[in-house]
Amino acid sequence: MPRLHLHLVSDSTGETLEMFAKAALAQFEDADVVRHFWPMVRSRQHLDRIMPTLEEKAGLVLFTLINPQTRARLEERCRESGLTAVPVLDQVTAALEAKLGLEAQQSKPGRQHIMDKAYFDRVEAIQFTIAHDDGISHEDWEEADILLAGVSRSSKTPTSIYLANRGYKVANIPLVVESPPPEKLYQLKNPLIVGLTSTPERLVQIRRNRLLALNEKNETAYADQDRVREEVVFARRIFADRGWPIIDVTRRSIEETAAAIIKLYNERDLVQATSPGGAA
CATH class of the missing domain: 3.40.50 (Rossmann fold)
Incomplete structure (x- = not known):
């Protein structure tokens, strides 16, 4: 079985993304997966620093990025490198927007960690x-x-x-x-x-x-x-x-x-x- 490099790219702590990946990987007990964790990616400069590793250890990229410029840059670089990049929360967010009749507040990374x-x-x-x-x-x-x-x-x-x-x-x-x-x-x-x-x-x-x-x-x-x-x-x-x-x-x-x-x-x-x- 080939080894898969799984890159988790987040603009916050990455806790949500890590839990999502763990739940999904639980369905593949015998899979040889190496996880690479990239939290707090909030600028194009930071993204450009980690991209060589993503390209060297090519595999699957799961991401939760709020900033549209950073997100667009990641998607562009992944397309150029032939990497599959998946925005894991997009479908859930879109479904909630449709049912609630509201637009998601995507201006602040890590909103789920607000100290309420x-x-x-x-x-x-x-x-x-x-x-x-x-x-x-x-x-x-x-x-x-x-x-x-x-x-x-x-x-x-x-x-x-x-x-x-x-x-x-x-x-x-x-x-x-x-x-x-x-x-x-x-x-x-x-x-x-x-x-x-x-x-x-x-x-x-x-x-x-x-x-x-x-x-x-x-x-x-x-x-x-x-x-x-x-x-x-x-x-x-x-x-x-x-x-x-x-x-x-x-x-x-x-x-x-x-x-x-x-x-x-x-x-x-x-x-x-x-x-x-x-x-x-």
């Missing part, structure tokens, strides 16, 4: 989540939107951080057989509590890799198959007894796990809003 209330809410969510990782500060758990529980290495922390970047205040707690969680966990009213689990085999693999990364070569109970199986049973029993939703992360990416949690969160809000005594 949503931005500061997201920063607050990230700060809260970092401060409540791994069972810390359980006295504040009632302030969380979501609480994730699970055994060690069940993706609690990365999932929490991902959700925080989406604006959710998240706490997480490791479930340890020898150390029962604080009673506070069972008294929470506000947070959606979700149990994360995985197969013992997958957990053992991850934990052994973790120990190797720490230069720990001795066998420990931490990565013992029977011991890990006991932990998983212990955690699942807690989830079942409390009626908490469970998500098996064995074959899920962090993004897929987070999407499932957000779906549960939204469904709970909908039920609460339409139930007697809720907001109709």
Whole structure:
């Protein structure tokens, strides 16, 4: 299979473009793709500096450029070099213009990063989540939107951080057989509590890799198959007894796990809003 050089050219941070490319590439698991990231390209001079690399490592160019002169220059240079250049947001923007009857405001690159209330809410969510990782500060758990529980290495922390970047205040707690969680966990009213689990085999693999990364070569109970199986049973029993939703992360990416949690969160809000005594 030939190697493809994929160039991502943006006049802002490139976050939107990178997410788009990642989602599209997920459909091609065996593809040999080398990504080249070119953020903050806001002038013809900057564009002209990177064009030799685009031409040398010819492939596919995906771009989000607002400035019409910079965009025209990129499209012209790509045509001259025989490069395929795709403006990834054009069709979506055009469809929105047609349905809304409005013209897109394309004067400022990075408009999605304006520091509005949503931005500061997201920063607050990230700060809260970092401060409540791994069972810390359980006295504040009632302030969380979501609480994730699970055994060690069940993706609690990365999932929490991902959700925080989406604006959710998240706490997480490791479930340890020898150390029962604080009673506070069972008294929470506000947070959606979700149990994360995985197969013992997958957990053992991850934990052994973790120990190797720490230069720990001795066998420990931490990565013992029977011991890990006991932990998983212990955690699942807690989830079942409390009626908490469970998500098996064995074959899920962090993004897929987070999407499932957000779906549960939204469904709970909908039920609460339409139930007697809720907001109709």
